[in-house]
Amino acid sequence: MVKLHEICALISDHYPEKCAEEWDNPGLQLGRDDAEIARVLVALELTHPVIAEAIQTQAQLILTHHPFIFKPLKSVSTRTPEGSMLLDLAEHHIALVAAHTNLDAAPGAIAQKLAQDLGMHNTTPFLPATPYDACKIVVFVPEPHAEQVAAAMHEAGAGCVGNYSDVSFRASGTGYFTCGSETHPAIGKPGSAETVDEQRIEMVVSSRYLGRVIRALRASHPYEEPAFDVFRLSSEVHGISDLYGFGTIGKLPAPVKLADLLNTIKTVWELPHLRYAGDPESSVSRVAILNGSGGRYISKCSGKADVLITGDCGHHDFDNARRMGIALVDAGHYGTEKFIPQIMADMLRQSAYGDQLDIRVAQSMQNPMTEI
Numbered sequence: 001m002v003k004l005h006e007i008c009a010l011i012s013d014h015y016p017e018k019c020a021e022e023w024d025n026p027g028l029q030l031g032r033d034d035a036e037i038a039r040v041l042v043a044l045e046l047t048h049p050v051i052a053e054a055i056q057t058q059a060q061l062i063l064t065h066h067p068f069i070f071k072p073l074k075s076v077s078t079r080t081p082e083g084s085m086l087l088d089l090a091e092h093h094i095a096l097v098a099a100h101t102n103l104d105a106a107p108g109a110i111a112q113k114l115a116q117d118l119g120m121h122n123t124t125p126f127l128p129a130t131p132y133d134a135c136k137i138v139v140f141v142p143e144p145h146a147e148q149v150a151a152a153m154h155e156a157g158a159g160c161v162g163n164y165s166d167v168s169f170r171a172s173g174t175g176y177f178t179c180g181s182e183t184h185p186a187i188g189k190p191g192s193a194e195t196v197d198e199q200r201i202e203m204v205v206s207s208r209y210l211g212r213v214i215r216a217l218r219a220s221h222p223y224e225e226p227a228f229d230v231f232r233l234s235s236e237v238h239g240i241s242d243l244y245g246f247g248t249i250g251k252l253p254a255p256v257k258l259a260d261l262l263n264t265i266k267t268v269w270e271l272p273h274l275r276y277a278g279d280p281e282s283s284v285s286r287v288a289i290l291n292g293s294g295g296r297y298i299s300k301c302s303g304k305a306d307v308l309i310t311g312d313c314g315h316h317d318f319d320n321a322r323r324m325g326i327a328l329v330d331a332g333h334y335g336t337e338k339f340i341p342q343i344m345a346d347m348l349r350q351s352a353y354g355d356q357l358d359i360r361v362a363q364s365m366q367n368p369m370t371e372i
């Protein structure tokens with residue numbers, strides 16, 4: 001039998017929570033770490049029908065894309081729909097876990113699936129490098145404290161290169177300093193010159209996590225004034241920006257009319273409707289896709305893509321697209337994300353725990369919005 005914390009660790013390996021947006025709340029939402037899990041129900045989000053299906057199929061875990069607990073809850077009671085739903089889960093011993101923007105950003109997940117469906121090639125993340133530049137942080141730590149500082153920096157998000165985590169380079173040397181008369185040094189005395197055996201620890205870090213890595217470094221370092229340097233790197237030389245990022249951008253196998261692309265999208269993603277801005281007779285070949293809600297990123301397509309396919313677009317998104325001469329296709333938030341539960345289910349089935357788990361995609365999953 002697999003424990004809940006083991007499944008959470010597996011999900012983090014594939015969809016590192018370090019790669020989630022800072023505002024997000026992925027991971028374990030409800031459950032006991034040592035709960036034994038045999039049946040998993042996977043859904044886009046938690047709904048009453050999904051809970052009923054989990055109870056009926058005796059699932060011990062619901063894995064969703066959208067986190068159910070997003071903002072702090074003031075209470076968990078039957079006085080709110082959210083409280084009632086959480087109580088239903090707790091009373092039936094059903095745990096709840098979410099993989100949200102950490103899944104969006106992971107290589108080989110939803111962005112790759114959507115790009116493959118359209119036959120795109122030469123794809124890279126649509127929103128990779130900015131505002132998430134690759135940086136290198138170098139810190140000098142007294143030998144006995146090197147492990148604790150490195151561990152704290154890794155925990156805060158430093159040292160991820162492609163699919164490798166906890167990556168660092170270390171070298172030994174000697175640190176020299178003279179303590180000022182007002183100091184409270186961890187090593188040495190105020191007013192004296194000191195030499196200390198130190199390690200130089202280097203790690204790459206996305207600028208997204210730089211602030212919290214520096215806070216972790218300061219909190220774990222024994223010195224009152226830790227010495228560290230931060231360098232901004234060219235994004236081409238590092239795997240950080242190349243692999244992790246939101247959405248995808250690349251080329252179609254051959255240029256097509258926008259009208260033909262719209263028909264392809266409707267067919268392959270089984271969409272009864274979609275909305276778009278642009279000339280249906282125009283030729284498009286460079287395509288950006290952003291699952292979920294991405295109309296506000298139309299300006300990022302300038303000079304890079306002829307069309308942005310996303311969901312949740314509003315009037316002003318279409319107006320901006322028209323002004324920029326870039327086609328904008330609203331295939332729906334649900335339309336671009338309904339495949340995610342299958343992706344998560346396949347990941348679990350192909351994992352080391354695949355043989356021990358009964359994994360189902362919820363049959364009760366539904367678009368909350370009805371189109372007529």
Ligand SMILES: [Zn+2]
Pocket residue numbers: 066291292293333337
């Ligand atoms: Zn979404």
